[in-house]
Amino acid sequence: MKTRQLGGLAVSEIGLGCMGMSEFYDPKSMNDAESIAVIHRSIDLGCTFLDTADMYGTGHNETLVGKAIKDRRDKVVLATKFGNVRGPKGEFLGVRGDAAYVKQCCDASLQRLGVSVIDLYFQHRVDPNVPIEETVGAMAELVKAGKVRYLGLSEAAAETIRRAAKVHPIAALQTEYSLWTRDPEEKILATVRELGIGFVAYSPLGRGFLSGQFKGPDDLAPDDARRLHPRFQGDNFAKNLARKVEEIAREKRCTPSQLAIAWLMAQGNDIVPIPGTKRAKYLDENLAAATVRLSADELRRIDAAFPMGTTAGQRYAERAMAAVNR
Numbered sequence: 001m002k003t004r005q006l007g008g009l010a011v012s013e014i015g016l017g018c019m020g021m022s023e024f025y026d027p028k029s030m031n032d033a034e035s036i037a038v039i040h041r042s043i044d045l046g047c048t049f050l051d052t053a054d055m056y057g058t059g060h061n062e063t064l065v066g067k068a069i070k071d072r073r074d075k076v077v078l079a080t081k082f083g084n085v086r087g088p089k090g091e092f093l094g095v096r097g098d099a100a101y102v103k104q105c106c107d108a109s110l111q112r113l114g115v116s117v118i119d120l121y122f123q124h125r126v127d128p129n130v131p132i133e134e135t136v137g138a139m140a141e142l143v144k145a146g147k148v149r150y151l152g153l154s155e156a157a158a159e160t161i162r163r164a165a166k167v168h169p170i171a172a173l174q175t176e177y178s179l180w181t182r183d184p185e186e187k188i189l190a191t192v193r194e195l196g197i198g199f200v201a202y203s204p205l206g207r208g209f210l211s212g213q214f215k216g217p218d219d220l221a222p223d224d225a226r227r228l229h230p231r232f233q234g235d236n237f238a239k240n241l242a243r244k245v246e247e248i249a250r251e252k253r254c255t256p257s258q259l260a261i262a263w264l265m266a267q268g269n270d271i272v273p274i275p276g277t278k279r280a281k282y283l284d285e286n287l288a289a290a291t292v293r294l295s296a297d298e299l300r301r302i303d304a305a306f307p308m309g310t311t312a313g314q315r316y317a318e319r320a321m322a323a324v325n326r
Helices: 031-044 056-069 099-113 132-144 160-168 188-195 236-243 248-251 256-265 280-291 296-305
Strands: 002-008 007-013 049-051 076-080 083-085 092-095 118-122 148-153 172-176 198-202 271-273
Touching: 002 198, 002 271, 007 076, 007 099, 031 056, 031 280, 056 076, 056 099, 076 099, 083 099, 083 256, 099 118, 099 132, 118 172, 132 160, 132 236, 148 160, 160 296, 172 188, 236 248, 248 256, 248 296, 256 271, 256 296
Parallel strands: 049 076, 076 118, 118 148, 148 172, 172 198, 198 271
Antiparallel strands: 002 007, 083 092
């Protein structure tokens, strides 16, 4: 697998999102041993950019990833995040970006991961009550202390990114981007490119919707968190089904997932998608997207099928939407 640059950090051109191994998507199907096997296979196939966060499984995901990479730390680029605060029962308590919390979270993540340094450390969500200068200033101190190599932001607005970059170089912005979430094209992509910041695209398959595996809401497990997302509810689900990529994928002799990831990669060499999975067969399918080449005509057809703003429903419920792009 080839590499791409996130600021000055070289990573595999496709990464592995590890969130679903610990929480949110069909919880009853989670299996630590199987997830560790998927991470090992990912590394063996050259997909060495691993993404986790302290909130995933309330720390469980970092511990899981730490176990998986214990004997192969030098082979991976490890990214994790802080900022979303959760209580002992997993309840969401808000966002924090104050300096003391930044340092506290980093030390806790290092311990759970079992590593001495985090390659890429993201602020998961921007704290509206703390100046971004304070947050990034504290993150910069972690770099000086040797606990973190590169810094990143997630779901930050353009002006916030500019302010942050004046405090310390930002290597990457991680924000949702896919055929059904093209919001970054309005302003964010131009901003990060102007500043030399790479873009990590999470949910590149629209939380699995673009894979074509869901035909109706009942295809989701009863406790699957996607049932709470507006795009998976009521009439929105049916409306969004009409904009799948299956026809073009059949013509290309690839899967819808591969087409969606290939489209994203074709938007620029500074974009690194991080599809998540806890199954080896889907890992292999996703990574094979790196071999799919789309012509200018095919890209135009895909753009026409998924124009910006046509996906029905917000990407999160109201409370979560309030925490993005700020």
